[in-house]
Amino acid sequence: MRRNILMFGPPGSGKGTQAVRIAERHELAHVSTGDMLREAMAAGTDLGLQVKAIVERGDLVTDDLMLGLVKERLAQPDAAQGFLLDGFPRTVAQAEGLMELLGAENKALDLVILLDVADDELVKRALARGRTDDTEETIRHRLDVYRQQTEPVLATLDGKVEIGRVPGIGAIDEITQRIERVLDAEDSAQG
Ligand code: AMP
DSSP states (O other): OOOEEEEEOOTTSSHHHHHHHHHHHHTOEEEEHHHHHHHHHHHTOHHHHHHHHHHHHTOOOOHHHHHHHHHHHHTSGGGGGOEEEESOOOSHHHHHHHHHHHHTTTOOOOEEEEEEOOHHHHHHHHHHHTOTTOOHHHHHHHHHHIIIIITHHHHHHBTTBEEEEEEOOSOHHHHHHHHHHHHHHHHHHHO
């Protein structure tokens, strides 16, 4: 199967959950920039302190910082066998930086899996989780950031990378199966 995959979708689409499953099954390095930032914040590193306020507001950390983090992560040995990006790239500049850094190492992004979920459903889910920082206002703000800054990444990648669109509603297992079918279809298309 194709080895370098991007899991793409709005906040609350379940991309983190699906990314963990797909990465485990196919032995891909799961690269979640959200997890990396949360770990840094929990450990109180310089990076963690630097990004805390931004993350808590639901805004985006700078492109340079994120590209540096991802570059370092992808240089680790486990990523050589294939990786699954989750939460990165989130801006057009990050996408361009990623393509450049992969190109420099003769690597490529093979497939984008787009988890499709409507805004109202995303807000409903986030409120149901009941986290105290998940007020309707912050949730809507994260969605606005996604639509304005992150969704344009798809247009940047279109024509360069295969994009598989998967409805992100229904049972978690069902959605995993849909993703697996996209991966299978990609495989047979590749020959
Ligand atoms: P996530 O768990 O992917 O939703 O990420 C949680 C938060 O971390 C986001 O709301 C952003 O503040 C920050 N973050 C994660 N990934 C990125 C990225 N690629 N670029 C900028 N900020 C990010």
